[in-house]
Amino acid sequence: MGVSSIGIGSGIDVETIISKLTALEQQPLSTLVSKASKIQTRVSLVGQIKSQVEALATSAATLAKASSWTGVTVKSSNESAVTGTISGTASATSFNVEVQQIAAAQSTSSAAVTKDTAIGTGTINIDIGTWDFSGGTPAFTAGSASTVSVSIGSGEDTMTAIAAKINSASAGVTATVLRDATGERLLVRSNSTGEAAGFRIQVSGDSDGVNNDSAGLSRLAFDPANGSYGMAANAYQKAANTKATINGIAVQSANGTLADAVPGLTLNFAAVTTSPVTVTLASDTAAMKKNVQDFMASYNSLSKSLTEATKYDETTKTAGAMQGDSVILGLQSALRSLLGSESKSTGSTFTYLSDMGLQVQRNGLLTLSSSKLDTALKDPTNLASLFTADNTGTQNDGFGVKIKAFTDGLLATGGTVTAKSDALQAALKSNSKEQTKVSERVALVEKRLRAQYSALDTQMASLTALNTYVSQQVAQWNKSGS
Numbered sequence: 001m002g003v004s005s006i007g008i009g010s011g012i013d014v015e016t017i018i019s020k021l022t023a024l025e026q027q028p029l030s031t032l033v034s035k036a037s038k039i040q041t042r043v044s045l046v047g048q049i050k051s052q053v054e055a056l057a058t059s060a061a062t063l064a065k066a067s068s069w070t071g072v073t074v075k076s077s078n079e080s081a082v083t084g085t086i087s088g089t090a091s092a093t094s095f096n097v098e099v100q101q102i103a104a105a106q107s108t109s110s111a112a113v114t115k116d117t118a119i120g121t122g123t124i125n126i127d128i129g130t131w132d133f134s135g136g137t138p139a140f141t142a143g144s145a146s147t148v149s150v151s152i153g154s155g156e157d158t159m160t161a162i163a164a165k166i167n168s169a170s171a172g173v174t175a176t177v178l179r180d181a182t183g184e185r186l187l188v189r190s191n192s193t194g195e196a197a198g199f200r201i202q203v204s205g206d207s208d209g210v211n212n213d214s215a216g217l218s219r220l221a222f223d224p225a226n227g228s229y230g231m232a233a234n235a236y237q238k239a240a241n242t243k244a245t246i247n248g249i250a251v252q253s254a255n256g257t258l259a260d261a262v263p264g265l266t267l268n269f270a271a272v273t274t275s276p277v278t279v280t281l282a283s284d285t286a287a288m289k290k291n292v293q294d295f296m297a298s299y300n301s302l303s304k305s306l307t308e309a310t311k312y313d314e315t316t317k318t319a320g321a322m323q324g325d326s327v328i329l330g331l332q333s334a335l336r337s338l339l340g341s342e343s344k345s346t347g348s349t350f351t352y353l354s355d356m357g358l359q360v361q362r363n364g365l366l367t368l369s370s371s372k373l374d375t376a377l378k379d380p381t382n383l384a385s386l387f388t389a390d391n392t393g394t395q396n397d398g399f400g401v402k403i404k405a406f407t408d409g410l411l412a413t414g415g416t417v418t419a420k421s422d423a424l425q426a427a428l429k430s431n432s433k434e435q436t437k438v439s440e441r442v443a444l445v446e447k448r449l450r451a452q453y454s455a456l457d458t459q460m461a462s463l464t465a466l467n468t469y470v471s472q473q474v475a476q477w478n479k480s481g482s
Contacts, residue, residue, distance in 0.1 A: 014453045022446045029438040036431045041321050043424045045309055049328070050417050052302040057407035059295040064400030068291055069384035071284035074265065081271040084279055090264030092283055096276035099269050101243040103193040103255050106131075108222050108236035111214075112183040119157045120216030122205035124150040126171040128190070131198045131224070131238065138224040140200045145172065152217055154207075159184050162220065173199050186220055188231070190239060194254025198239035201231070242269050285377045292373060296358060296366045299339070303364045306332040327420050331410070336364055338406060344396050348385030350376070353399060356383055 062068050072092055074084035082097050113119065126149075129142040148171035152162055163175035163186060176187040190197045201222040208216035214229045221230035241252045244267075251261050258267040265281065309322035310329055322328045339360050342351045350356050357372030376383045387400035397405070410417040 018446060018449045018453065021449055022442055025442045025445045026438070029435060029442070032431055032435045032438060036428065036435070038321070039424060039428045039431060043421070043428060045305070045321050046417070046421045046424055049302065049305050049309070049331075050411070050421055052298065052305055053407050053410050053417055055298040056295075056302055057404055057411065059291070059298045060400050060403035060407060062291050062400070063295055063387040064390075064398065064404050066384060066388050069288060069380045069388065071287050072264075072281045073284045073286075075280045075282070077278040078273065081269070081273045082277045082279060083268045083270070084281075085266050085268065086264060087259060087266040088264035090262070090281055092281050093262070094278065094280045095247050095262070097244055097246055097267065097273070097279055098276050099242070099244045099271065099273045101240055102269060102272060103242040103253065104237055104240040105190040105193045106198045106237060106239035107187065107189040108231045109178070109188070109234055110186040110220055110231050111234065112180070112185045113159065113219075115179065115184050116158050116160070118154070119152070119159065119162060119219060121152055121154050121157055121207040122203055122211075122217040124152060124162070124166065124217065124220060125202045125204060126150070126166070126169070126173060127200045127202075128172040128196075129198060129200065130196050131200075133224075133238065140198075140223075140225055142200075143196060148172075157217070159186050162186065171199075172197070186231075188222070192254070193239070193241075193256070195239050195241050196254060200225075202226075203230075244269060283377070283380050285374075285380070288377055288380060288383075289373060292358070293368065296368055299335075300365045303332070303335070303366075306335075307364060327416060331416060332364070334406070336360060338402060339366070339399075341395065341402075343386060343389065343399055343402070348382055348389065348398075350383065350386040353386075356386060 067089075070089060072086060072090050074086060076082050076084060081099060125147050127140070127142045127147050128145050129140055132139045132141070148169050150162075150165050150169050150171070152165065159177045163177050166173065166175040166188075172191050174189050174191055176189075178185050178187050188199070188201070190199055199222065201220065203211050203216075203218045203221045205211075206216040206218050208218070210216070211218055212221070212223075212226055212229060214233065218230050222232050222236070223230070224232045241254055242256060242258070243250070243252045244258070245251065246261060251258060253269075256269050258269070259265075261267065262281075267279070306328060309320045310325065310332065311320045312318070312323055339353060339358075344351060353359070355372075356376040357369035359367050359369065361367055385398060387398040389396060389398035390401050391397050393405065409415050412418065
């Protein structure tokens with residue numbers, strides 16, 4: 001019968017021997033695993049620092065843009081009537097607005113007819129253009145669009161069918177059927193507001209033989225220039241422009257907005273006014289202040305990480321993961337030096353960040369003096385130069401430009417932070433390969449030991465059996481001799 005477990009044949013505790021021998025072989029693996037843990041901690045830390053450098057680059061880029069310092073806000077003394085939105089580059093100013101008329105779409109309605117009754121046959125011709133009601137007789141001037149003709153045939157001439165045909169023709173108007181206690185009537189409305197979006201509806205080939213009366217299909221005509229019949233005989237809303245004055249100067253618009261009458265500003269009109277509305281454009285200092293605060297926050301986050309990574313805690317006797325690392329220490333020193341440098345930017349009376357309220361403290365963090373910043377923001381153009389001046393990489397560059405260039409360099413291929421991250425990743429990868437080699441070597445050693453001890457066990461089992469046999473024979477001989 002074969003040996004079922006190593007050691008049975010020899011009586012030796014082979015499993016313990018193999019376990020201890022392989023444990024000796026595995027000792028380098030424990031060292032590698034411990035080293036990998038430390039490298040991974042540094043990889044994570046450098047990854048965090050890299051993200052914070054990217055955030056600092058973004059906030060510095062914002063401060064480096066001239067547009068970050070030219071924003072304005074709009075305020076209206078009567079927002080229910082007039083409001084404004086910035087639509088371009090606008091300057092601080094103030095003016096009065098009075099609104100005499102709000103833009104309207106032309107609309108009209110027909111007389112009521114019995115529901116689902118025939119209206120007549122013929123052709124409805126629709127033109128879009130401008131009505132002039134200033135003279136004794138209204139006059140219509142067609143626009144550039146061609147006349148749209150809608151054919152109405154027998155069996156299709158109910159109000160509902162006619163409305164559907166008009167809407168399908170894309171004639172610049174919308175037709176709707178309105179039903180009430182008196183029957184149903186056709187409502188027609190221009191698709192756009194403004195004087196140039198008025199409409200004229202003429203009828204030709206009317207089934208009753210007359211194209212300009214209040215019978216047959218002519219009941220749906222609208223042509224005040226040719227008499228008050230059809231829909232022109234009913235009350236109607238004239239197409240109208242918005243009309244207003246800005247500091248007494250007349251302006252108008254085909255809709256409820258007026259763009260660039262004041263450069264960079266769109267005015268929105270909602271109601272006729274009874275007194276002047278004051279519209280004020282002022283520098284958006286709140287947005288500018290937030291940009292500065294965001295920059296300070298991003299810098300402080302990075303500075304804290306660098307300090308934590310390189311410090312030594314006397315109380316716990318614990319060193320930071322990057323203590324003594326020349327790259328991280330150099331980055332920390334360079335940043336502090338950069339923020340404490342001067343910028344003799346042309347056009348700015350400021351030289352240092354501290355002049356406008358940003359001060360580097362002993363612990364490396366920035367603090368902000370709100371009073372200094374508020375004073376500086378009274379002249380945004382002057383303050384902007386401290387951050388936006390671009391003098392091709394000299395000390396006279398603005399701080400936004402300098403810091404953006406510095407952080408871009410850190411993050412570029414081969415840059416300090418990117419190179420550090422790549423080196424740590426490479427070290428982690430190399431460690432993983434070494435762990436694999438050690439594990440494979442340990443497995444081979446264990447396999448070899450098991451093979452050797454198995455062979456030894458087999459030999460020992462055979463010798464034990466032989467010894468037992470010889471002993472039995474000797475004992476038998478001794479009995480025979482006696």
